[in-house]
Amino acid sequence: METILRREEMAEIMLLPIRHHSPACSLQIKKMIESWKPSSILVEGPENANSLREIMVHEETRAPFAIYYSYHDREGKLSKEKAYYKCYYPFLEYSPELTALREAKKRGMEAAFIDLPYGDILAASREGKGLLKDEEKNSYNDDYLLSRNTYIKRLCEKTGLRNFDEFWEKYFEINGLYEEGDVWFSHLFTYCSLARENTPPESMEEDGCLKREAHMAAKIIQCAMAHGAKGRAEERWEEDLMAWMDPYRILVITGGFHTPGIRERLADGRWEETKRLLDNPSARIPKEDQSVYLMPYSMEAADALNGYASGMPFAGFYQKVWEGIGEMDAPYEKAVLDMLVSAGKEVRKKEGYLSTYDEICAWQMAKGLGELRSKPQPGAYELLDAVLSSYIKGEYNIASAMPMLVLKKQMTGRGMGSLCPLADVPPILHDFEMRCKAFGLKVRSTSEMETVLSIFSSRKHRNESMFFHQMVFLGTPFARRVKGPNLQQGKDKNLIRETWKYKWSAEVPAALIDVSVHGATIEEAAASLVGERLKGETGAGRAAVLLTQVFEMGLSGQLEAVYERVQELIVQDTDFYSMAEAVKALTMMEELSGLYGSALEISRLLLESVRKLIGLLPSMAGIKEENLPSCMDAVKMLYQITGKGSDMEQEKEAYFGALDEMCRDEGIHAGLHGCIWGILYGSGRETAIEVEKACLGYLTGTRGQLLQTAVFFRGLFYTAKDLIFIGGKILEMLDDFFGKVEENEFMELLPQLRMAFTYFTPGETDKIAKMAAGLHGKGREDILYRKEILPEWYAYGRELDAYARGHMHKA
């Protein structure tokens, strides 16, 4: 806490440092406003959001919400790309800035945001730094400045605390409940000053901190001058002299890292220099290219955003603490206990093993750890430790981590905010409502609705489908297609209707506000996003998929640009799988273009990509195991495309030439080899006897080759499964193969064998089993009964499943 008294302006300025989303800061600010009684409150935040303050403090507005800032660099002031920029400034119920604004409203004080407008913060930041960081989402919250310095690392080591958040909770959050405001703020100010001293000045420059601080300081001076002695002389002329002598009080609330910087700029020596900035305003970015809206936000989103910016985690936990402050003596204890019980209940529901005694032990653990760590009350970290130690039985790994996941989810919280009806919305939301009305969609209902669209026979339905596709492309959780031709995956091309399910929720406007920077209508935003995506596309496959999406969305204005880009990329791209993806998407488009009534010349693109793919084919002989399925898909797809009667028949010879070349390659993958032999048999170019010979080559080969037989069969059955029923020779070979491998080798090969037999229908598998039993003089019934499977195997399988799921989840 720093106070500065300016005699000339007769204004007393108090600078309060805060950490965003800190309940203790909120509490202390509330107390400080009560006792110090400021005349106006200035809050850190881009000043172009000043128009939103009324809505933010409106009694019907519920946190969490976020200020959404966007800027379209039409004039190329930031970079040649003329890009779109956006960032979020989330507020939770206990955010200190929100508390200050609410208090100001309650007491009839003036309040204002004083930071540079968003566009100018961007202009003040270096490429890739500050709000120009290359993150999926940028947060205005810059608390990372408090936690990423060499000083805090050392401090945590010294105090035996694992990270800055634990340090903060112990010394500032929990202590904030007990300490007097001036002591608490002065501790915080000391910490912030040390954090600043240990941050290299160049990084502050790069992040745009220094320019922002200069602007904020100038705004404070402006306020002091406007309301100081000179500014108030006339209106106070008649009043009591003593009252006239009372200084005007300005409370300034900024992120703790900036407080020492602002203080320095307001010091006597630099006051005049800072004041001069007012004559020469630093805002340079056109206002009309910047937008600012309030959007409902969720605790989960705030938590994820904090992850990027090192803001305070565990929004749900601190919300509970905040609710308890003032109501009880030990709000942390209560929050920890509540969460132990609620997490325990959920774990019990999911796994069933957790007892009340486990909860008692966890509670004892949390309290014991609090005492051991000299914390007046156990906090978030004791809660995490208690669950880790008392709810997890056995080794802590992905399979046993469920209680921790449950707890973390609860600590993150599920709350979602809402805005009062007065809140202004961007034009894209109006467009959304208008289009919903035009299509007769029921968006006032919270239950999911279904609609079936005859996209090829009704123009209205096709328009509605385009609207749904655009909404999906914009990433809004509004509609999902449950049935219909899928151009991206090449599925269901025989369907002539689309079935959509749609549902309105608070997330829909939030998601639309999120993309509002890209345009005023849904179509405009989608078109602009297509353009953005196209810039970053380097693979023909992804670009072709984008073409299908543009096609579905009916963005005719974009079709040509995307078409040309796909054409370019087909020439440039040398990645086999990407080309295969392109061929797949284009084939589907070509087949359906008549129905969609498209005038695009897809066949030319398709021909070029097929030729390219065939050209790349021979280099794929020695693929890695994990690429086998996609490679086999591509080989089979090319066979179908160049098949009899198709427009691509002229490519057939080139295709078989490529297959020939692959077979001659000594390093050919056995699975692919099998797949090619299947095709050669299917096309009548080779006889069953030749195929059997090829199998025999593996079977009678050296040990390493023998073991490849399983994967060879996998490839063979993928393209020519009927071979197994012809003559029975293949089955005999398989039987022979099983006789030759050791048990452990068999276990190793089992996954490949299983894959090989997945291409058969259950009826066919039965038939094969019967034939196989016949080879050993047994009947169908003799092989139906098997030994029981031990429970341990199941347990192991479950563990393995959980492990794999965990890994896939992480990936």
Add this chain to the structure above:
Amino acid sequence: MQESIKPPVEVKYKEELDALKSNDTGRCPENWRLSPKAVRAFILGSTQPIEYNGKEVRVEKKYYGNDALVERCIVTLAGNRGLMLVGEPGTAKTMLSELLSAAISGVSTNTIQGTAGTTEDMIKYSWNYALLLAKGPSREALVPAPLYIGMEKGILTRFEEITRTPAEIQDSLISVMSDKILNVPELGEQGFLFARPGFNVIGTANTRDKGVNEMSSALKRRFNFETVMPVREVAVEKQIILNEVNKLAKESNVHMKADEDVAELLASTYHELREGVSSYGHRIDKPAAVMSTAEAVSVYYQTMLTGYYYGEKRMSVDCLVQNLVGAVSKENKEDLGKVREYFNTVVKDKSGKEGGLWKQYYDARKWLK
């Protein structure tokens, strides 16, 4: 000259323990020699030296890696449940269990060594058959085993490698852990041993032994589990190697100091092979062998001994690589290939970019045969 190769923790750190006790102002759970805070200071070190017997005693940090885990262990032991430390081999589970026992009960030797041959007698009690025949069943003829001693004296009982012990033997702990009472039927009405406060059990189990003798869920419920993870930071691993090697050298009168750069090299190698990714971002095939810090210490110490007795009292990188070969070629022959690959990619790149010791290390790859 010391009397044993490895003196128990309470003997080795007697001065630290006494100093902590004399300055301990915290509340002690009944029968604990030190308060939980002093136990924490003993294991994790204290920033300030302690005045004791007119001199300043510095309490050094003995366990690295996860302070919160140590704190959870202490709180668990003050409560009603036992403590089970599980983890990969070589993650200092046993050391932590010894440190906890020495600090809390003043003795770390009240231990059951779990093996496939462990019987209930070795856990609870057996008989001195001569006395049993002469005097009949009496307390005098009873030979208490660690669990009995722990309960009788109110001290911790350590159970090492519990999952090596057959499941039915492990289960003999269940009722003792929950009821805190041991019945010796042979002694009739005097046969009830009620555990004194301060008694608890610290078990250790190796996750590589999983499935050997899985613990029953009834027994699991009597314990709080702590999973001891390998050290995540190279700097900490390097510090552990230095500390442990210097300690071993001192105990064996080897007058040679551990070299920081070599320790860092070894710590990086172990860390990268264990995690499967190098500091430059190369993806590495992980060997099946245990790449624990304890193994790294042993590789370093062997190299140091060779240098001390057969060399010129300095660390030879060639010898280090030879010892590394010995350490990784335990589980299967493919591991050595993986280490060779590691040298051909990661060490090669590092030798090019960082030079110095990494270059020598890369040159020593000829020993990877």
